């Protein structure tokens with residue numbers, strides 16, 4: 001195992017943060033897997049999962065069972081981790097500029113430009129190498145101007161040549177669920193099963209320039225663009241893994257999640273051993289554009305009638321919003337059928353506030369699909 005320290009751009013005199021990455025296995029041998037946690041810095045289940053994963057990877061490496069390279073970044077966002085306001089840790093948006101830490105990652109399709117065509121040929125493996133080389137060149141040409149830009153740049157640089165990228169997040173109160181891009185579903189399906197995902201949300205570009213899609217999106221876009229001319233593999237399976245709710249930080253759960261990730265690595269051939277049996281899927285993947293976010297019709301006390309993981313039928317009541325001054329009670333009902341996979345952690349709703357999300361099977365939304 002090798003530890004690498006990556007200094008971020010200093011935002012202020014006398015201050016400099018750094019990222020630490022932990023490298024297991026041998027670079028250049030087999031597949032490269034990159035995993036990071038807590039990019040939204042107040043989402044901590046992944047940090048504990050990667051702590052447990054590190055111990056397991058160290059043991060596998062010592063016994064010679066690692067057949068690829070695994071890079072682990074348990075603390076992907078030291079900027080957000082230090083943001084505390086009146087006892088509350090606020091790690092989703094950068095205090096300095098208000099930006100979401102998981103948005104505005106590079107658009108590799110644009111960075112590679114039309115010039116990439118001159119580097120492509122009939123060999124898919126050679127095309128993969130050529131595209132990765134061009135990606136690395138494009139990243140080297142970028143000079144981040146802020147600490148946040150240098151954080152994003154450093155993370156993407158570490159992950160840009162990986163075959164698998166897992167970005168570990170969580171929701172407020174939730175069951176295990178995943179976001180990935182539709183063309184990668186065959187690669188995602190084993191992960192869904194090993195982790196026991198209760199919802200899998202699919203999109204071909206959700207419009208948020210999130211970390212995971214920045215790394216996976218240009219591969220399918222190039223494959224479509226050059227279809228019939230140059231073979232382009234789907235060379236980076238990337239997913240955002242939502243490890244349940246934000247308070248679900250417990251050793252037994254995290255250790256099991258880490259073990260399930262190791263089993264997934266074994267399935268991918270990154271860890272030696274016989275191919276593990278695939279457990280049954282606990283859900284059918286659904287379009288992200290079919291996910292309904294229910295919102296509060298007015299302000300009031302929020303009383304949920306359904307739990308994360310419950311299956312909701314169309315028209316079924318999910319929550320009540322109660323105004324204790326006027327005694328108005330509004331029942332909030334789903335307009336789609338599906339699993340309630342995430343809900344708010346607060347119990348006072350302001351007018352229009354997002355309350356919960358239901359994974360409907362039929363796409364009905366368009367435009368940007370991710371929330372703020």
Ligand SMILES: [Zn+2]
Nearest residue numbers: 040043169170
């Ligand atoms: Zn998150």
